Amino acid sequence: MSLAPRAVLVHRTTEYEELLARHGTHGQAAFFLSSRGRGIEDVRGRHERTRRALAEVAAAVPLQWRQARVERADLDRFLFGPEDVVVVVGQDGLVANVAKYLTGQPVIGIDADPGRNAGVLVRHRAAAARALLPAAAKAAAEELTMVEAVTDDAQRLLALNEIYLGPPGHQTARYTLAAEDPDPAPEPQASSGVLVGTGTGATGWLRSLWQQRSSPLRLPAPTDPRLAWFVREAWPSPTTGTTRVEGVLGAGQSLRLTVESDRLVAFGDGMESDALELTWGQTVRVGVADTALRLVG
Known part of the structure; x- marks a missing residue:
């Protein structure tokens, strides 16, 4: 029964x-x-x-x-x-x-x-x-795309709007960033963090970054199986670059970040109290989640 x-x-x-x-x-x-x-x-x-x-x-x-x-x-x-x-x-x-x-x-x-x-x-x-x-x-329900972060020790974080990866105090993070499209070559960076968001999140934090830099990227719609990502305040130096600061991820693609600071965090939808802790040398991949939010009406 x-x-x-x-x-x-x-x-x-x-x-x-x-x-x-x-x-x-x-x-x-x-x-x-x-x-x-x-x-x-x-x-x-x-x-x-x-x-x-x-x-x-x-x-x-x-x-x-x-x-x-x-x-x-x-x-x-x-x-x-x-x-x-x-x-x-x-x-x-x-x-x-x-x-x-x-x-x-x-x-x-x-x-x-x-x-x-x-x-x-x-x-x-x-x-x-x-x-x-x-x-x-x-x-009938809309299947709203979600974003997920998975660490190399199998921790997993889901979010409906966006996932932030960076220092807990929003100061300067050091890491190496690699994306699968269009250029998979990794780039060492120093920035105040990376934001990866969905079409639902494209009306909030993600859109503010998109507008601020007058980005030519086409932001996804809520049901699109795509994500947009932006690096916040990337800092150029002899050892860090600024050529990989935005992009789009399709289904099956991911953004890979390898930590080169003592402590970074990953949290979703502004919930800093429920964050993944990332330490030196750890790698996290962010991409389209298998799970979607089924929103009625």
């Missing part, structure tokens, strides 16, 4: 809840904000809209289904199952946060505060959950 589907509601602690945890009471939090020229009512209003959206989605889960909730800070300790339907209630970035922990489960993005989010990944209102949930397993 197969298990009934489980709706996993993913959310994050609101700014209002963080203020209460820090200051103890509503009054103390209000005083803290007023001393900095801010009011608490907007913050509490966003909190209440988010909680209402979460409650509405929870009430829409079919009665025969199981249900679980997980806060963003606990994602790395939560075990997702193959029968799960993941419902992200919050902002676009929360979808990216959960994507790395999934293995093909359908994801429904619910905009908890319409008008404040771009709605690229949280495309639905809470009221739509009642119709979306029962059909989620068989509904």
